[in-house]
Amino acid sequence: MFSGLMFYLFNINSAKHVQNNIQMTEVTMSTSKHDAFWMPFTANRQFKAEPRLMVSAEGMYYQTEDGRNVLDGTAGLWCVNAGHGRKRISEAVAKQIQQLDFAPTFQMGHPLPFELAERLVKHTPDGLNRVFFTNSGSESADTSLKIAIAYHKAKGNHGKTRLIGREKGYHGTNFGGISVGGLGNNRKSFGSLLTGVDHLKHAWKPGSEFTKGLPEDGAEMADELLDMIALHGAETIAAVIVEPIVGSGGVFMPPQGYLKRLRQITEQHDILLIFDEVITGFGRVGEAFASNRMGVTPDIMNTAKGLTNGAIPMGAVFLQDFIYDAFMQGPEEIIELFHGYTYSGHPVAAAAGLATLDIYEEENLFQKALQLESYWQESLHKLREHGVVKDIRNYGLVGAIELHSSEKFGERGYKIFNHCYWKQNALVRCTGDTIAMSPPLILEESHIDELMNALSKSLSNAL
Numbered sequence: 108m109f110s111g112l113m114f115y116l117f118n119i120n121s122a123k124h125v126q127n128n129i130q131m132t133e134v135t136m137s138t139s140k141h142d143a144f145w146m147p148f149t150a151n152r153q154f155k156a157e158p159r160l161m162v163s164a165e166g167m168y169y170q171t172e173d174g175r176n177v178l179d180g181t182a183g184l185w186c187v188n189a190g191h192g193r194k195r196i197s198e199a200v201a202k203q204i205q206q207l208d209f210a211p212t213f214q215m216g217h218p219l220p221f222e223l224a225e226r227l228v229k230h231t232p233d234g235l236n237r238v239f240f241t242n243s244g245s246e247s248a249d250t251s252l253k254i255a256i257a258y259h260k261a262k263g264n265h266g267k268t269r270l271i272g273r274e275k276g277y278h279g280t281n282f283g284g285i286s287v288g289g290l291g292n293n294r295k296s297f298g299s300l301l302t303g304v305d306h307l308k309h310a311w312k313p314g315s316e317f318t319k320g321l322p323e324d325g326a327e328m329a330d331e332l333l334d335m336i337a338l339h340g341a342e343t344i345a346a347v348i349v350e351p352i353v354g355s356g357g358v359f360m361p362p363q364g365y366l367k368r369l370r371q372i373t374e375q376h377d378i379l380l381i382f383d384e385v386i387t388g389f390g391r392v393g394e395a396f397a398s399n400r401m402g403v404t405p406d407i408m409n410t411a412k413g414l415t416n417g418a419i420p421m422g423a424v425f426l427q428d429f430i431y432d433a434f435m436q437g438p439e440e441i442i443e444l445f446h447g448y449t450y451s452g453h454p455v456a457a458a459a460g461l462a463t464l465d466i467y468e469e470e471n472l473f474q475k476a477l478q479l480e481s482y483w484q485e486s487l488h489k490l491r492e493h494g495v496v497k498d499i500r501n502y503g504l505v506g507a508i509e510l511h512s513s514e515k516f517g518e519r520g521y522k523i524f525n526h527c528y529w530k531q532n533a534l535v536r537c538t539g540d541t542i543a544m545s546p547p548l549i550l551e552e553s554h555i556d557e558l559m560n561a562l563s564k565s566l567s568n569a570l
Contacts, residue, residue: 159528164191167547167554169534178533180544180558185354185386186412189466190549196418196462203458212240212452220452223460227423230395230473232404237431240452241422244385244411245279248348250424251407252283253446255346255379261433264377267345270301271335274309275356278348278383278409287348290356305339307331307349311359316498317491318360319484325362329369341376346407348381351397357541358500358507366403379406379430385422389413390467390548392503393477400477400503406430416463421456475548476504482552486559487544493566495519497540506544508562510569516540523565530568531561 141155160172167190169177182188189196203219210217224238239254241247252270259267272278272287279285285293286301289309294300308331315322332347351366353359373380382405387397390413394400398408407430411422434443450456467473480503487506488499498509513519520537527533535558536543542562546554 166190166192167550175532177528178554178557178561180527180533180535180546180561182413182545182547183417184412184536185391185545186417188389188391188413188548189416189463189470189472190547193416193418193462193466195466196416196459199458199462200419200455203455207454210454211449213447217452217454219454219457219461223452223457223464224423226461226464228425230399231408231425232396232398234404234427235398235408235425236428237426239424239426240457241411241424242420242448242450242453242456243279243422244383244409245281245284246448247385247409247411247422247424248278248287248383249281249283250446251348251381251409252287252346254424254426254430254444255381255407257444257446258379258430258433259345261436264342266342267377269303269305269339269344271305271307271332271344271347273307273349275353275359276306276348276350276383277353277355278350279385303343305335307335307347309353309356309359310361310365312362315362317488318500319488320502321360322362326364326368328362329365329372332369332372336372336376336378341378344376344378346379346381347373348383350383351387351401351403352392352502352505354386354543355538357509357538358505358543360500360502361401366401370403370405373406381405381407381409383409385409385411386545387503387505390473390476391505391545393474393480395473414463415456415459416466418463419453419456419459420450421453421460470549472548479504479550479552479555483555486555490559490563490566493563495566495569504546504548504550508542508566510540510542512540519569523562523569526565526568527561531564533558533561535562 141158145151146154161169162172163170167179169179171177207217212220220240227238228236239250241250256268270287272289274289276289278288280293283301285297286304289306308328310325310328312325315324336344347369351361370380382398384396384398388410389395392400398404406427408425414423415421483504483506484501487501490496490508491499495510496508497511500507510519517539520540520542523542524535524537527535
């Protein structure tokens with residue numbers, strides 16, 4: 108009897124052991140499918156404990172793995188300006204990949220990037236008539252910096268190699284971009300960066316809190332560039348690179364007249380002015396580019412994101428004619444610029460870009476942000492009533508809510524972002540303790556109401 112009981116207990120324990128192993132295997136399998144992908148700009152261990160997974164999208168909404176519709180308040184990542192699931196783009200991509208999946212643009216070519224470039228420059232400020240295609244905003248930034256230095260060399264000004272960025276600036280994650288960028292976390296882990304780089308101060312003044320649109324005060328901050336010229340010498344400075352609107356650094360608007368003053372100073376001292384419009388381009392602020400609306404034409408303009416509505420990676424650097432012409436000297440058989448990427452002007456990306464441009468033009472989406480700007484602004488600033496709100500900033504269809512920080516910086520921003528996603532079915536972006544918004548340009552007032560209601564409830568939850 109004793110031996111029978113032991114056999115029975117042994118079998119029970121063995122069954123439990125097997126069951127536990129099965130459960131552990133299931134847990135391991137359920138988490139292991141997320142382990143191989145090292146996610147960018149993500150707290151990977153935090154994410155994998157509670158994954159937020161999108162599986163489809165249409166119009167203004169994502170569909171999640173757990174079956175919810177989530178309002179997209181960020182245009183994906185500042186890029187899906189024409190909304191999700193645009194069949195015109197997917198059909199163009201499918202047709203092109205069957206017809207011509209790849210063709211080199213080194214010493215060869217195919218028609219689409221030529222066609223896309225011709226159409227794009229119809230929307231740029233006068234003079235920005237040349238286009239160099241890249242695959243991302245990071246590549247656009249590095250391309251613009253290299254061209255700026257090479258331009259001065261082509262003109263015989265070999266000493267003009269210094270680059271000037273700005274505090275809180277974001278210009279992608281390649282070494283050139285993080286060197287001129289002004290976000291410490293993007294720089295501090297990567298050792299020596301580009302030499303000969305300096306930074307203007309962040310162009311925001313205390314007292315500008317809760318400004319609607321562009322702050323009136325602060326244009327004189329651009330004169331700091333004169334101090335840098337006095338320090339380094341204009342003969343050493345190749346270019347100044349800034350975002351018209353600071354994006355990843357916290358969504359800060361330029362003071363009225365600030366960009367125009369930068370333009371005046373750079374022109375006076377033969378310094379190229381580069382605008383990084385990766386975020387502000389393609390209708391985000393009420394015209395095709397912030398340069399158009401703000402009335403300031405740079406020498407070089409970096410773009411990406413909205414160029415293809417996020418469907419296929421692609422970027423573009425726009426350049427003034429005089430920069431291009433400086434390289435077109437000497438024997439015709441000589442390569443003028445030793446720079447480029449395997450996928451520059453990729454046929455499938457170009458097809459996506461052309462289809463996206465069709466949508467922008469036919470639906471007048473470059474103007475949509477201007478039409479909704481007032482309603483967006485007033486709805487956003489109503490959230491000021493929440494005690495946790497430190498500042499609200501907006502321009503076009505860009506918005507930011509800066510929060511009073513808790514003991515751990517970024518903790519409150521993440522809490523609101525997470526609450527919006529899980530409890531309010533809305534996607535916003537958090538950069539530290541700032542909530543950033545940039546919805547697709549196809550939205551209506553009802554979507555603004557839905558987004559602000561979600562934010563209001565999440566801000567209440569953050570107290």
